[in-house]
Amino acid sequence: MIRLIQNEWMKLFWRISTWVMAAILLVGVVGVLIYAATNQPSADELPSEAQWKAQLEQQIVEDRQALEDSGAAEGFYEQRIAENEYRIQNDLPPQSATGESVWSFMSTNTALLDLLSIFVIIVAATIISSEFKSGTIKLLLVRPPSRIKILMSKYVTVILYAVGMLALLFGASFVLGALFFGFGEPSTELIYTDGEVEQRPQVLALAIDYLTGSVNFVMLATLAFAISAIFRSEAMAIAISVLLYVVGAGVTSTLAIAYNWPKYLLFANTNLNQYFTSSGPPVESMTLGFSVTVLIVYWLIFMGFAVWMFKKREISVTG
Amino acid sequence: MSSILEVNDVHKRIRGKEIVQGLQFSVEPGEVFGFLGPNGAGKTTTIRMMVGLSPITSGDILIDGHSIQKSYAKAIKQVGAIVENPEMYNHLSAEKNLIHFARMNGKVSHGRIDELLDLVKLGHVKKKKVRTFSLGMKQRLGIAQALLHRPKLLILDEPTNGLDPEGIRMVRAYLRRLAEEEGLAVIVSSHLLSEMELMCDRFAIIQDGQLINIEDQRFSQGEGRLLPYRVDVGPERTEAAVQIIKEAYPDLKIEEADQRLTVYIEKEKVPALLRYLMETGFDLYEAKEDRQTLEDRFLQATSKEDSS
Numbered sequence: 001m002i003r004l005i006q007n008e009w010m011k012l013f014w015r016i017s018t019w020v021m022a023a024i025l026l027v028g029v030v031g032v033l034i035y036a037a038t039n040q041p042s043a044d045e046l047p048s049e050a051q052w053k054a055q056l057e058q059q060i061v062e063d064r065q066a067l068e069d070s071g072a073a074e075g076f077y078e079q080r081i082a083e084n085e086y087r088i089q090n091d092l093p094p095q096s097a098t099g100e101s102v103w104s105f106m107s108t109n110t111a112l113l114d115l116l117s118i119f120v121i122i123v124a125a126t127i128i129s130s131e132f133k134s135g136t137i138k139l140l141l142v143r144p145p146s147r148i149k150i151l152m153s154k155y156v157t158v159i160l161y162a163v164g165m166l167a168l169l170f171g172a173s174f175v176l177g178a179l180f181f182g183f184g185e186p187s188t189e190l191i192y193t194d195g196e197v198e199q200r201p202q203v204l205a206l207a208i209d210y211l212t213g214s215v216n217f218v219m220l221a222t223l224a225f226a227i228s229a230i231f232r233s234e235a236m237a238i239a240i241s242v243l244l245y246v247v248g249a250g251v252t253s254t255l256a257i258a259y260n261w262p263k264y265l266l267f268a269n270t271n272l273n274q275y276f277t278s279s280g281p282p283v284e285s286m287t288l289g290f291s292v293t294v295l296i297v298y299w300l301i302f303m304g305f306a307v308w309m310f311k312k313r314e315i316s317v318t319g
Numbered sequence: 320m321s322s323i324l325e326v327n328d329v330h331k332r333i334r335g336k337e338i339v340q341g342l343q344f345s346v347e348p349g350e351v352f353g354f355l356g357p358n359g360a361g362k363t364t365t366i367r368m369m370v371g372l373s374p375i376t377s378g379d380i381l382i383d384g385h386s387i388q389k390s391y392a393k394a395i396k397q398v399g400a401i402v403e404n405p406e407m408y409n410h411l412s413a414e415k416n417l418i419h420f421a422r423m424n425g426k427v428s429h430g431r432i433d434e435l436l437d438l439v440k441l442g443h444v445k446k447k448k449v450r451t452f453s454l455g456m457k458q459r460l461g462i463a464q465a466l467l468h469r470p471k472l473l474i475l476d477e478p479t480n481g482l483d484p485e486g487i488r489m490v491r492a493y494l495r496r497l498a499e500e501e502g503l504a505v506i507v508s509s510h511l512l513s514e515m516e517l518m519c520d521r522f523a524i525i526q527d528g529q530l531i532n533i534e535d536q537r538f539s540q541g542e543g544r545l546l547p548y549r550v551d552v553g554p555e556r557t558e559a560a561v562q563i564i565k566e567a568y569p570d571l572k573i574e575e576a577d578q579r580l581t582v583y584i585e586k587e588k589v590p591a592l593l594r595y596l597m598e599t600g601f602d603l604y605e606a607k608e609d610r611q612t613l614e615d616r617f618l619q620a621t622s623k624e625d626s627s
């Protein structure tokens with residue numbers, strides 16, 4: 001099994017596209033860096049405590065006014081008012097008053113998790129179908145290792161690749177952030193649920209972001225992997241997986257406004273971060289435990305499908 | 320000696336169409352066995368069943384005594400194969416491709432990999448990506464891949480496809496050597512008849528998924544050099560001539576067809592036989608080596624099927 005994984009890794013490693021993806025991810029991090037560095041206020045421009053408190057007070061007044069005038073976007077204004085009041089009371093300066101630090105930089109870079117997910121999906125979608133495309137599947141399957149083992153070695157490789165890319169994103173953000181912005185004082189994130197405001201250290205919030213992001217793309221990679229085992233065509237596998245990824249969450253949350261059943265859909269559950277932030281789950285009755293259970297069931301279904309398809313099929317390159 | 324490959328009444332049906340209909344033959348260690356048939360005869364389909372890429376509808380295939388259906392890993396261990404084209408990983412070097420397939424068999428021996436690269440004359444390009452290889456080079460790399468784990472049975476679907484005459488000669492010589500010196504059993508499929516004649520000890524002719532004939536080349540070209548001689552003593556005396564020859568040469572294989580007789584005899588013994596026939600009072604109209612080529616026999620065998 002180790003040898004099979006070594007093989008898959010070797011094949012992946014020597015593919016140019018693997019490196020292109022890593023390079024694009026790095027370019028993304030550098031892009032964010034340039035943006036953050038050019039927009040960063042210098043130390044003497046940072047507002048003093050009295051200044052930022054005054055700014056927040058001002059904001060609160062404006063928000064109250066907006067709330068009275070229009071009545072639209074009620075939730076948004078209520079949340080902002082509550083958070084700002086909480087910051088003033090507890091002496092918790094907002095991001096704009098502490099300046100950029102490695103933590104805030106890494107937090108911004110979680111946006112790149114989307115890009116990373118797409119890359120992982122592409123690798124997962126092609127790792128089986130490319131063998132069919134090149135015809136090498138025939139050589140791969142006429143050796144003693146069972147088809148299940150070959151399938152599993154490919155899956156493990158996809159996960160390793162995902163972990164590697166995540167480490168790259170995490171590492172590059174950390175190193176570049178530390179170099180350019182220093183460690184600074186981590187600011188505090190606020191979470192607003194049902195009118196209550198809670199605080200969470202930024203480092204913890206960051207860890208939750210990256211962890212839930214990982215769960216998200218592991219699920220998507222597994223889906224793409226199963227699709228790859230079923231369709232056996234590179235283009236089909238990539239197109240379907242990426243399409244699902246791009247529209248899946250949107251369609252699900254739209255449906256969730258009107259119905260209850262979308263809570264059983266994959267994309268209502270892939271973003272576990274929803275339980276840790278102000279946004280909350282798309283359907284109210286959902287809990288973290290519920291989502292984890294649903295995800296495990298989906299995972300089993302995807303893997304079962306992949307194994308079943310890969311085992312039973314006639315291996316022909318044309319058909 | 321037990322057969323390395325046994326094909327027992329194998330059938331293959333795809334969407335109601337019977338592509339292979341009850342094939343039955345076996346291959347012994349140390350022989351090169353040909354698989355001959357026109358396009359669409361079912362050669363590739365049969366080979367795909369032998370290596371487990373395609374499920375067998377009914378019947379069984381045993382490799383070294385193990386059923387490919389029931390104990391796949393044990394059976395396939397003894398097999399090295401190229402099915403259809405020699406597809407390799409284009410983005411990897413020749414050497415890395417072999418490392419890849421060596422890992423699939425267990426431990427990797429770099430010595431063995433170099434040995435095989437030299438053998439198929441790819442040693443000087445082992446660091447080059449396979450993408451840059453010609454078809455012939457890929458074919459040779461495919462053969463190296465198939466031999467990597469020292470299999471007992473080598474299965475090659477059209478191994479000379481895309482090779483130049485020099486390459487064909489090399490493959491042929493090498494396969495013969497493997498069979499003779501190392502006792503490897505080799506199955507090659509082809510529709511190049513002349514190729515089969517030079518390379519194989521025996522070959523099966525199949526058409527429309529059915530076995531039409533198994534020819535044993537050792538009869539006509541093997542060490543004993545028994546060549547078929549057609550002797551014409553006049554239609555009415557053929558029977559008598561057969562009797563007379565049998566009295567003097569009880570071991571000879573004699574065929575009688577169209578009132579003419581064919582004896583399988585070593586070249587050196589031909590004059591003595593002819594003298595004997597003349598001395599016993601037969602008129603000899605004609606006596607010549609029957610150079611009916613494999614191609615004739617092949618076309619004959621397959622066209623017989625067409626007209627029926």
Ligand SMILES: Nc1ncnc2c1ncn2[C@@H]1O[C@H](COP(=O)(O)OP(=O)(O)OP(=O)(O)O)[C@@H](O)[C@H]1O
Binds near residue numbers: 357363364
């Ligand atoms: N997946 C399939 N579905 C339907 N028919 C098939 C399939 N695979 C092969 N066949 C049919 O089976 C027959 C035998 O095909 P096969 O490829 O075994 O022939 P072959 O002897 O290898 O021919 P060639 O000399 O052209 O390589 C053909 O008539 C082909 O159309």
Ligand SMILES: [Mg+2]
Binds near residue numbers: 362363364476
């Ligand atoms: Mg064929």
